[in-house]
Amino acid sequence: MEATSPSTSLWKKILGLVLAFGPGIFAIGYTIGTGSVTSMIVAGSTYGMQLLWVLLLSCFFSGVLIYVYGNYALLTGETALFAFKKHLRFGKLIAILIILGISFGQWNSLMGILGISSNIIFEIIHIYFPSVGDHQYETVLIVAITVIAIFYALLLVGKYTFFEKILVIFVTIMAFSFLISLFMVYPLPIEVAQGLIPSIPKVQGGQMMVAAFVGTTMAAATFLSRPLFVQGKGWTIQHLKQQKKDAIIAASLVFFISATIMAVACGALYHQGQPVTKVIDMVGVLEPVAGKFALTLFFFGTLSAGLSSIFPCLLIAPILVADYQSGKLDTSSKQFRIITFIACLFALIVPIFGANPIEMQILSQVFNVFVLPLVIIGILLLINNKKLMGEHKTSFLINISLFAALFFSLIISYNGIMAIIGY
Known part of the structure; x- marks a missing residue:
């Protein structure tokens, strides 16, 4: 037998770790x-790192909600909307x-996703074929x-495990x-630290940006589909610890990847005084600063983000309808x-x-905020129902976190309403 080289062994471990990721991959x-x-x-290009605190809070509350919805499913065997309807x-x-x-x-978001992804593919082609x-x-x-x-054809396969691997x-x-892009263009450490101090940009569009942040990181679809x-993963009550770990990893990765994107935009664009309003803006400003290779890398990251979202966005309406009807994952x-x-x-x-896909995308994220309070109130009522939960009492810390998330979502919803009226 041939001996396995250390590099081959390392790649196998990395691949095994990536493929071992659970339903949290859908959250991402x-x-x-x-x-x-x-x-x-x-x-990042308009306000620097000023909104990092919003991202941190959103990801924390998002992690709590992912965990709570997953736990409810494992403890009761029920899905979200079916439980709402029933109880x-x-x-x-x-x-x-x-x-x-x-x-x-999600469908409005899908329009923006496809528009931006198609424009990015065009820009990548245009870089090399003017x-x-x-x-x-x-x-x-x-x-x-x-x-x-292509994505519709992939959806016709209809298997959870297949969708999971594509997303991975x-x-x-x-x-x-x-x-890799962050190593080439990055903000000053002091800017990152200042971004953790709560403040809202006092300029036109600042309120809408905050609402869009929460709409995209505290997406109600993420929790309801959990x-x-x-269920599709085949987890049962024996997988409670694994479910908790999966939720923590998902929320942490969402924060890490999102903060990285903001930091790259801050480092490359903010100090140039060139805020992004169109996809093409990412090309004109980023290439001279970061070079063609970094620009291509960043575009591939953005493209992968778009393509990884097309699957879940296409899935959401039919699986929620099936959830309401029967409480089963139907693909x-x-x-x-x-x-x-x-x-x-x-x-x-x-x-x-x-x-303009960017404008459509930000507006769709603002609209996502308005369902969030209902989703939080619904799970609060379910997990504190003694008949449903039996001996599995919800901890004080989880309840406090959910009430804080509800308060946060109500403030952001009000902020979103004001932003849309202003818009």
Whole structure:
């Protein structure tokens, strides 16, 4: 037998660690898409590291909610919306409002994701083949149709484990791309420290940016889908510790990757006085500062973020409907195929009409905030129901964290309403 070299052994360990990731990979897929990347780039290029504290709070509360929803599923065997409908007063109405709100937010987000991802592919091609610049609209549209068609074909496989592996690949590429970019362009340590002191930019668009931050890092879709993906993974009450570890890793990675993106944008763009408002802005300013290689790496990270979010965004409406109907993860029925096909057509709106995908993306993240208080109130009522939880009493610390998350979400929702009125 041939001896395994140390380098081969190391790669096998890394690969095993990556592939061992659980349902938390979907939390990262939902949270860090082009919506998150766009918000972080716009914030980093416009306000420096000033909004790092918002990101930290959002990721902490997000981790608590991922953990609590996952735990509820393992302890009771029930999924979120099915439990709302079954146990809460006005639960059916609450569940329907949540489905409508999240589907609207995620489908709007999907338009922006596909628009930005298609533009990024175009920009990568344009870096090396400048002649395609004369046919931007046609190229972007063809790319968008091709991307969404490939993802729809992959969805027809209908297996949880397959979706998980695809997401692992995209998230890994994304994380490494942004990390390498950070070594090339980074902010001053004092700017990072100052970013942890709570403050809101007192400029036009500052309030909307804060709401968009929370909308993308505390995405209600992440928590509601958690019980379904825990179910798809095959976890039971014996996996409580594994579920907790998975939730902590997911929230930590969301913060680490998002903060890295903001830091790269701050280091490369903020001090140039060049805030990002369009995808093309990322090219003109970043290339002279970071070079073509760093720019390509950063674009591949952003592209991977977008592609890793297309899967979850296409999945969300049909799996929430199935959750409401039966409390089961459904990825192979006719209903699933029809709803995801409609979502694919919806995704093409931005590329077809040539709208600004970054503006659409930030607005969609703001809309995501409004469902959040309902989602937090719902789980608070469920986990404190003694008949449901039996001997599994919810800890004081978890309750305090959830009430703090609810208070935070209400403030941000109000902030989002003011921002949209102002917009």
